[in-house]
Amino acid sequence: MTTSSKTGKTSRATRTRSGTRTSPNQADMxxxxxxxxxxxxxxxxxxxxxxxxxxxxxxxxxxxxxxxxPALRGxxxxxLFYENSTxxxxxxxxxxxxxxxxxxxxxASTSSLxxxxxxxxxxxxxxxxxxxxxxxxxxxxxxxYFIANHTDASVVNAGDGTHAHPTQSLLDLFTVRKHLxxxxxxxxxIVGDILYSRVARSDIIAxxxxxxxxxxxxxxxxxxxxxxxxxxxxxxxxxENLEIARNVDEAVEGADVVMALRIQQERQEAGHxxxxxxxxxxxxxxxxxxxxxxxxxxxxHPGPMNEGxxxxxxxxxxxxxxxxxxxxxxxxxxxxxxxxxxxxSRSARxxxxxxx
Amino acid sequence: MTDxxxxxxxxxxxxxxxxxxxxxxxxxxxxxFVPVNRPVIGRASVANEIDKVVLTGDDIRRALTRISHExxxxxxxxxxxxxxxxxxxxxxxAKRLGDxxxxxxxxxxxxxxxxxxxxxxxxxKALDQPLQPSEIPTEVTDRPVVIVDDVLYTGxxxxxAMEALLDFGRAKRIQLAVLVDRxxxxxxxxxxxxxxxxxxxxxxxxxxxxxxxxxxxxxxLGRER
Numbered sequence: 242m243t244t245s246s247k248t249g250k251t252s253r254a255t256r257t258r259s260g261t262r263t264s265p266n267q268a269d270m271x272x273x274x275x276x277x278x279x280x281x282x283x284x285x286x287x288x289x290x291x292x293x294x295x296x297x298x299x300x301x302x303x304x305x306x307x308x309x310x311p312a313l314r315g316x317x318x319x320x321l322f323y324e325n326s327t328x329x330x331x332x333x334x335x336x337x338x339x340x341x342x343x344x345x346x347x348x349a350s351t352s353s354l355x356x357x358x359x360x361x362x363x364x365x366x367x368x369x370x371x372x373x374x375x376x377x378x379x380x381x382x383x384x385x386y387f388i389a390n391h392t393d394a395s396v397v398n399a400g401d402g403t404h405a406h407p408t409q410s411l412l413d414l415f416t417v418r419k420h421l422x423x424x425x426x427x428x429x430x431i432v433g434d435i436l437y438s439r440v441a442r443s444d445i446i447a448x449x450x451x452x453x454x455x456x457x458x459x460x461x462x463x464x465x466x467x468x469x470x471x472x473x474x475x476x477x478x479x480x481e482n483l484e485i486a487r488n489v490d491e492a493v494e495g496a497d498v499v500m501a502l503r504i505q506q507e508r509q510e511a512g513h514x515x516x517x518x519x520x521x522x523x524x525x526x527x528x529x530x531x532x533x534x535x536x537x538x539x540x541x542h543p544g545p546m547n548e549g550x551x552x553x554x555x556x557x558x559x560x561x562x563x564x565x566x567x568x569x570x571x572x573x574x575x576x577x578x579x580x581x582x583x584x585x586s587r588s589a590r591x592x593x594x595x596x597x
Numbered sequence: 598m599t600d601x602x603x604x605x606x607x608x609x610x611x612x613x614x615x616x617x618x619x620x621x622x623x624x625x626x627x628x629x630f631v632p633v634n635r636p637v638i639g640r641a642s643v644a645n646e647i648d649k650v651v652l653t654g655d656d657i658r659r660a661l662t663r664i665s666h667e668x669x670x671x672x673x674x675x676x677x678x679x680x681x682x683x684x685x686x687x688x689x690x691a692k693r694l695g696d697x698x699x700x701x702x703x704x705x706x707x708x709x710x711x712x713x714x715x716x717x718x719x720x721x722k723a724l725d726q727p728l729q730p731s732e733i734p735t736e737v738t739d740r741p742v743v744i745v746d747d748v749l750y751t752g753x754x755x756x757x758a759m760e761a762l763l764d765f766g767r768a769k770r771i772q773l774a775v776l777v778d779r780x781x782x783x784x785x786x787x788x789x790x791x792x793x794x795x796x797x798x799x800x801x802x803x804x805x806x807x808x809x810x811x812x813x814x815x816x817x818l819g820r821e822r
């Protein structure tokens with residue numbers, strides 16, 4: 242229902258081949274709907290905005306006494322997690338269930354995956370069960386792309402290696418937008434493990450697409466080799482206009498949002514950091530550093546937090562912290578994503594040969 | 598937006614919309630410009646050259662006044678009334694009915710909004726526009742509820758709205774007020790309050806324009822594009 246007009250036949254009659262997408266700038270961008278969400282780099286600001294707007298409505302539904310809609314009734318969503326996760330998996334499960342879908346959780350540790358079944362065979366097995374969406378987390382970058390090439394279901398990337406975590410970035414955008422309104426011109430400081438963080442990569446892309454200025458800061462050992470502190474990246478890096486601060490103070494100075502990233506303790510063996518204590522002292526976000534940020538700046542963290550390492554307990558639970566709100570936003574944003582991908586019937590989504 | 602050039606001879610009617618000139622022979626030149634610098638929301642708010650005005654702003658005002666009185670007549674417990682407008686234009690119509698009732702009776706009924714698209718039987722349609730947050734400002738259990746929408750057509754939106762509304766509580770009674778009933782029901786649903794019955798063909802489209810969104814009040818009837 243775009244407008245008040247109630248017309249006889251559906252206005253969206255044309256649908257080209259599935260899988261491919263026309264440019265959003267072309268007149269009828271709804272003609273060929275998106276099937277997977279693998280990364281944010283191929284979404285434009287308009288499409289992101291649409292998902293965020295839709296999430297506003299979803300947030301209201303998720304806050305009702307009766308949290309249930311029949312929108313995805315009869316659809317099956319499988320969460321396939323090859324890495325441990327609490328909030329992302331539960332959030333997807335809750336999102337699917339509020340929308341009325343059946344959600345089945347598959348964790349690597351409790352399934353045939355631990356018997357050595359290949360990723361492809363696992364996907365083929367699940368596929369045979371007539372699923373509508375597959376939410377995938379995998380330790381190897383690109384795994385969701387591989388899966389998307391071998392299934393008719395919609396694939397949602399719930400984090401792949403060091404590559405991308407698109408729904409996390411959408412919920413970060415959603416949370417910031419709720420507090421600060423338009424993101425254009427806002428300064429976003431991302432502090433922490435830039436080298437390994439898929440959240441950092443997705444957030445840089447997401448915030449830049451919405452017109453914000455992004456500055457990152459971390460120990461040199463956790464920066465990609467070619468990134469120099471005190472510089473602004475050029476086009477060839479793929480992260481145009483990304484500012485690399487010399488130190489944390491420079492990054493948080495005047496920031497509207499401070500995003501602390503988790504120091505992944507499991508990567509400590511690689512010897513990137515002398516000690517957690519030194520990291521906490523030189524790069525941790527504390528009340529002194531938050532005071533340097535803009536008045537009313539938001540403190541965010543994608544979780545799970547190592548309190549006392551990358552973030553001090555008092556600020557993590559202080560008035561500027563929106564960390565719990567990020568979790569709440571996560572359900573709404575994932576509802577919007579699942580709905581956008583799965584609302585169509587399976588035959589309509591798979592397109593070719595089923596047009597009448 | 599710049600002015601739009603219309604090939605056929607056109608005249609501009611009071612609402613700012615163009616229609617085919619019915620003078621024969623035509624008194625106007627070929628190159629006639631129609632101002633379309635109004636807010637454009639969605640496809641339907643771009644005026645069609647052949648749209649016919651079926652309700653003017655005054656007609657709409659009178660219809661809403663009458664419906665307000667009828668709602669008061671039919672509901673003894675008017676103070677308990679909850680008016681629920683369906684997104685997008687129904688919400689503003691519900692507000693106007695609420696304002697009218699406040700003017701006539703001196704108390705303001707509760708006015709809420711509802712986006713029932715997730716309850717529809719054709720979920721694809723809900724994808725065109727982002728979902729809107731619904732807001733029911735009060736408990737609906739044991740209170741009379743009036744669902745307000747702009748156009749009643751197949752009845753499917755209203756069915757979805759009734760189902761969505763049930764999640765908020767067990768209303769004492771659910772009634773339906775619409776500005777335009779264009780017929781062609783596909784479900785056993787009938788309105789309790791109607792602004793105007795407009796018999797239409799399937800291929801026609803009824804376009805409700807209201808000041809809050811479109812910058813003017815009018816109901817237009819045109820051909821589907």
